[in-house]
Amino acid sequence: MPPFDSLLRDLIPQVVGSLVRRYGWFDACEDAAQDALLDATVQWRRDGVPDNPLGWLTTVAYRRLADRARSDIARRRREETVASLDSTRSSAAPGPDEPLRADRDDxxxxxxxxxxxxxxxxxxxxxxxxxxxxxxxxxxxxxxxxxxxxxxxxxxxxxxxxxxxxGRFELPPAAExxxxxxxxxxxxxxxxxxxxxxxxxxxxxxxxxxxxxxxxxxxxxxxxPEDPQVTGLLALMLLTDARRAARTDPDGNLIPLAEQDRGRWDSGAIEEGVALTTEALVRDPLGPYQLQAAIAALHAEAPRSEDTDWRQIVILYRLLEQVAPNPMVTLNHAIAVAMADGPDRGLALLSSLDEDTRLAGHHRLLAVRGHLLEMTGDHAAAHACYEEASRRTASLPERRYLESRAARVGGAGN
Known part of the structure; x- marks a missing residue:
């Protein structure tokens, strides 16, 4: 990845926004910004990043937009647009050394x-x-x-x-x-x-x-910065992403949360995520991202899997089901209940999803049921669930993992 890649990603939305605000054609402006991005990837690699990269990108994107308009001479409207662009060239496009106003980040x-x-x-x-x-x-x-x-x-x-x-390039009305x-x-x-x-x-x-x-x-x-759901979502992403390096072995095979080497978790991301979670939880209204971040923080702060505060996680899932009920929340709630109160209690909660058309037959429902059945010692039933789940997933790493679980409980049951 070029060293300026993240800089380009940060600047491109500002370039698109600047052009769309001025000229209004979202499709043409976005294409022009992409052209400028590609030009920058080539030229900045060769010559280095300019002193004012945002001004450089905006100028190049403007020129690409004007070129696109000129090339379509068959349409009178585009001809008129080219004339308009030419007449405003001096004021519309910032030069390479002219900074854009900070309050125009769109x-x-x-x-x-x-x-x-x-x-x-x-x-x-x-x-x-x-x-x-x-x-x-x-x-x-x-x-x-x-x-x-x-x-x-x-x-x-x-x-x-x-x-x-x-669609207009403006913030929606306050009501929306x-x-x-x-x-x-x-x-x-x-x-x-x-x-x-x-x-x-x-x-x-x-x-x-x-x-x-x-x-x-x-x-x-x-x-x-004051919106609790925005803060909660960022916290959730950071806390979850902190586990990324420990989620697979050298061959790319999935390692479940309970078996991960927590020493490989990103402590910096966890620290930031926990701080953001604390900040988000003290603000109203209480929403789904704050609650999911709080659950992720409890996992992140447990030194070992067996130290996880499952009872607190159960409480948070109950709140989450009230705030944003959906079958995936219930699925995860069932896992937490199984860890806190035993697999039979988790299986009882899981049975409520069998008639839910959004999740009935989904490979994750089958996989979780297999896991809870394995916890009860019913290896034959667990084996059947794991095998069926492996057939239904389109993810190859998940399929390999489920097949390995099926083989393990199959061997244990013999």
Whole structure:
């Protein structure tokens, strides 16, 4: 990774925001910013980072935008736009040595636009990673294991849908802002989760995605430092990501939380995450990210797996089910109950999910049931659950792990 890679990722949303605010064409401005990013990757590697990298990127992106407009001479509207761009060249584009005003960082507005309610969740993810994360279409396609042409079409359709829906480059009205911020945070949460535990493919983790999710969440927190959910989400990401190095063995095989070498956890990320969790928990309203961060902090602060305060985690999951009920919360609640009060109690709670169409038959439900059955000593039933779960997951590391658990309990039952 070039030494200036993180700098480019931080600056690209500001470049896109600056252009979109001035000219309004989200699709063309985002493409121009991507062109500038590629130019910078080549030129900065050769010549070094300029004194004013943001001004350099904005100037190059402006010129690319003007070139794109000029090239479409068949359309009168674009011809008029070129004339307009030419007439405002001196005031519109900052020179390489002209700093942009700090109060014109439009990263949050750009995130709101990329998470426009007219888009599907998959389109929101892709567009956020490209426009706000600075990832190329090829990088995003690799992360989600789809052809580059498919991802390019998805991103292009997302831009057109925003345009058709009348999406404007401005913060939503105050009445909508809380709901739309919730969508933004959920998209960042999904990006992080896909990077931390990839749902498909040969790799357990896509570090590029987790890194971008954390970086973008930090950017949101810079704009909204008092929001407890933003702070809670950043804390949750840091506390979870602290375990990354210990989650796999040298062959890439998954190591469950209870068996991880806690000496390999990132103490710096844990310290920051715990501090952010404490800060978030004293602010209202109490929401799902604060509670999940509190659970992650209890895991992070336990010196050994057997020192984990499972009873406190059970209480937090009960609160989480009240604040944000969903089957995955109940699934994790059942694990906590099993650890605190015994596997039979956990299995009883797990049975409530059998009729939930959102999770019934999901490989994680089967895997957890197998784990709790193994704890009871019912190895035959555990073996059947592990085997079925391994057939249903699309993640190769998870499949190998579940197959190994099935083999272990199968041998124990013979």
């Amino acid at each position: 990263s949050l507005i750009l995130l709101f636009l990329c998470c426009h309610p007219s888009l599907s969740p998959s389109s929101q993810l892709a567009l956020t990673l490209r426009a706000c994360g600075g990832l190329t279409t090829a990088q995003i396609a690799r992360a989600f294991l789809v052809p580059e042409t498919t991802m390019a079409q998805r991103i292009s359709r997302a831009k057109q849908r925003i345009k058709a829906a009348g 802002r809380t709901e739309r911020l919730g969508v933004v945070l959920h998209v960042l949460y999904l990006i992080y989760n896909e990077g931390y535990a990839s749902t498909v493919g040969p790799d357990l983790q896509h570090v590029e995605l987790t890194r971008e999710a954390i970086r973008l969440t930090r950017a949101v927190r810079r704009v909204l």
